Amino acid sequence: MPNNKRDLSLDMTGLELPVSGDLRYSSGPSGSILEANIKKTFGGEEGSITPSIGYTDQRGNFSDDFLNSDVRSKTIRAGVDGDLQLMDGDLDLTGSLLGARTFTDENVNIPSMNQTFSNSNVGTFTKIGIGARMGMFDVTANRQKQSGSDPYYSGTLGINIGKGGRFEYSDSNKSDPTIGFNYNLSF
Secondary structure (H helix, E strand, O other), X not given: OOOOOOOOOOOOOOOOOOXXXXXXXXXXXXXXXXXXXXXXXXXXXXXXXXXXXXXXXXXXXXXXXXXEEEEXXXXXXXXXXXXXXXXXXXEEEEEEEEEEEEEEEEEEEEHHHOEEEEXXXXXXXXXXXXXXXXXXXXXXXXXXXXXXXXXXXXXXXXXXXXXXXXXXXXXEOOEEEEEEEEEOOOO
């Protein structure tokens, strides 16, 4: 009996693309999601900058004895991450910026009442982050804003102690501050 099974093996180790990224698709009985991300890092002696773009198409449906619902969301993202080393690498600065826009269409059908409702909306999301590290000290600050919500601000101040210890103070405008200490010991 002939073997009809075929194996496809591609050796792509020598292939160098001008960008990197990922592509993901999953599907199930109640919907699907397609996500694509592309980024490119430009580096130099003192740091790098990485612009990125992404797209998500998410579809979902729900049905029961009372209603049928179909939702489709499309999100477009653009961002940039960067880092810079100054003073012969003794000072590291980082920054990131992300913006996203989501378009959502929802259709709800209630067959028993012979009614259909449609809702479309557009939402935005932005995130800005900065950070610095010098010696054993580091600090970060972030701002996130979503349509219809107040901005969320957060930050940390950390001190690395020895080879395995870390003291950290964190605070935000939506929760109480926290103080933590961790120590990792390998033996």
